[in-house]
Structures are given as C-alpha cells and as structure tokens.
Amino acid sequence: MPEADRSRLSHTSLWRWLQKAGQRLQVRSGLFAAIRASAALTSDATGIVICGARQGVLVVVDALTRVVYSFRRITEETGEQVLKHFDDLKTQGLNLSTVKALVTDRHGAYQYVREVGLWWAELQHCVFHLWRNLGGLWARYEKRWGEAKVKHLQGLVHQVWDASSMEQAQRALQQLKREFGQIKVVRFVGDTFAGATLHLRGVVLGLPRTSGVAEWVFRRYKPRYRQLQCFMSEAGSDAFNALWRVYVNFQRYQERYERKRKYPYAGKCPLEIAHTDLLGVTWLDVAEV
Numbered sequence: 001m002p003e004a005d006r007s008r009l010s011h012t013s014l015w016r017w018l019q020k021a022g023q024r025l026q027v028r029s030g031l032f033a034a035i036r037a038s039a040a041l042t043s044d045a046t047g048i049v050i051c052g053a054r055q056g057v058l059v060v061v062d063a064l065t066r067v068v069y070s071f072r073r074i075t076e077e078t079g080e081q082v083l084k085h086f087d088d089l090k091t092q093g094l095n096l097s098t099v100k101a102l103v104t105d106r107h108g109a110y111q112y113v114r115e116v117g118l119w120w121a122e123l124q125h126c127v128f129h130l131w132r133n134l135g136g137l138w139a140r141y142e143k144r145w146g147e148a149k150v151k152h153l154q155g156l157v158h159q160v161w162d163a164s165s166m167e168q169a170q171r172a173l174q175q176l177k178r179e180f181g182q183i184k185v186v187r188f189v190g191d192t193f194a195g196a197t198l199h200l201r202g203v204v205l206g207l208p209r210t211s212g213v214a215e216w217v218f219r220r221y222k223p224r225y226r227q228l229q230c231f232m233s234e235a236g237s238d239a240f241n242a243l244w245r246v247y248v249n250f251q252r253y254q255e256r257y258e259r260k261r262k263y264p265y266a267g268k269c270p271l272e273i274a275h276t277d278l279l280g281v282t283w284l285d286v287a288e289v
Helices: 013-027 079-092 108-116 127-133 137-145 147-161 166-180 184-191 213-227 234-250
Strands: 040-050 053-062 068-074 101-104 122-125
Touching (some): 013 234, 040 068, 053 213, 068 234, 101 108, 108 122, 137 147, 137 184, 147 166, 147 184, 166 184
Antiparallel strands (some): 040 053, 053 068
C-alpha cells in the first residue's frame, strides 16, 4: 500500500474525531429547536468529573416525545443557571408557551424556574425521585416496628402514588393518615400529593405517572462518559455533550413484545416519536462524520 494511502491511527484517534464532530455541533446549538415541544418537559442534572473536579450536566427533555433539547454542563444546579438554559432554548426558537407541566425531582432550582420563567406551568414530581427521598427511613422504621409493618406502610404509599384516579389516590392518602398518623413518611406523601398526582388531573393528556426520561438519558450517557473521562477537559466535555445530544435523539428504542407489558415507542427514536420525518438521515450525517 502506498504511504499516502495509509491511515495513521493512535489511541486518541477516535477521541479526536469525536471532539471535532462535537465542536461543529456546538455552533448548531438550536439544532432541534424547530421541533415543537409537547405539553410537558422534564429537567434534571447529574454529576460528572472533569480533571478531578465534580461538576454537573443539565438535561431539558420532552417528557412525552423524549426529544432532548438541551444537554449542557453547569457548574452548579441553581435556579439562575437552570433558568438560563430555558431562556437559551427560547432564544434558539423553541416555543415554551405550549408547556403545561414541568416534571422535576423537587429540587428548589426548578421551583424557581417555574415561578420566574414558566409561571403558567404546573410542577409534577417524578415518583422515582420521591421513592429515593424516602430511602433512608425504611431501615429506621423496620428496626422500630418490624418488616411486616414496614411492608404494609410501603404498600399504602404505593396505593397513593400508583392510583389510577384522583379519587382512588385521595382515599389511599386518607387511609395512610388513619393508620399511621403524622409520621415523617405520611407528612412527605401529603406534602407532595399535588405534584405526585398531577397526571391524574388531566392537565396534560398522556402524561405518565412518573417520568424517568432524564434518567433514561443519563443511564446511557454515564458509562460512555466514564470510558473517556481521562481525556476530559471542560472544552472536551462540552464537545462530547453536544455530540451526545444528537446521538440520543436518533437512538431507537428496542423493539420488544411482552404479554404483560407494552412498549409504546418500540423501534422509534425520539425524533420519530415527535413526528419528524428523518428521510434516511442518521446522527452520523448530522455530525458530519
């Protein structure tokens, strides 16, 4: 083979290709802004490590179509920083006036965003995070009452958060209060009742009981990020995140069929769920790889 036709590869070749593609995509920050947002968005942040320092990555994703609109690094999960990302999305052309619900983990930053930037939207609490908030209490109760009573308490909480109607949820909450009084778990379920049952009030058609959409994005992102963490700088992380946002919007759900479980998005990617005709275009085409 002639020397001119030889491809010179090293252990950093793939990383350099990813970085160049990510840098090109950073310029196109409003790439998906033209896709109409549904009536519900979800937002969350996760921790990453850059040069030994812990920072965060914020995601803003459609809770129904699962299109990722923003996936960017933040230094701290504060109301001001999160609101800036929502303001950037509006500047890029995303219409947020259709949003009726913001699904969050109850972090104070999102309460601030709703009050200042999305005052017309209602907050829905992600039940995944609600259960996680109660995680430290079960062992304490079990030591005091025994396993059987704690299982019964957990079952009553399930009845509130998994109710199929508002009437059923209210009855379950009253039963929880009658049987266990005002212990910490009961107060927590009562305080979060409005946010945990927003989907039962018909505010947004098709809004699920909980939204693990942000966790779905992070669950795939973090293992890949860890593999490349040794290369990460702030600029490198930003380029990788820009590329990841494009990739995850083109990533199709697994097509599966089970008798007792439905997979409504089987075989489709978020852009297709949002009724976007891809015309054969892939994420590699968009990234110009």
